[in-house]
Amino acid sequence: MPGGLLVVEAILVPGLVSSGMALADAISAMLIYRLVSWIFISAIGWVVFFFMFRTEGALDPEVAIDELAAQELAAEELSPPDPATDADEQH
Numbered sequence: 001m002p003g004g005l006l007v008v009e010a011i012l013v014p015g016l017v018s019s020g021m022a023l024a025d026a027i028s029a030m031l032i033y034r035l036v037s038w039i040f041i042s043a044i045g046w047v048v049f050f051f052m053f054r055t056e057g058a059l060d061p062e063v064a065i066d067e068l069a070a071q072e073l074a075a076e077e078l079s080p081p082d083p084a085t086d087a088d089e090q091h
Helices: 007-018 023-052 061-078 083-090
Strands: none
Touching: 007 023
């Protein structure tokens, strides 16, 4: 199960109840624990991920256009000559 979903809950609630906590309080404590330890941490991770792996092109359209033009120019320089084009130029 992802993040121990349902397994952790099945252990936490009976453990808290057997230690003297009321069932409603045990369920509330378990939900708060899961909210903090799983959902909030995941949300922080996604925010960090988006900031770490964003590109300059996504922030500045002119940079993206310049990079695309440079890639197209490099692709044209590396592509093999077209025999049909060479034959037309010779005639």
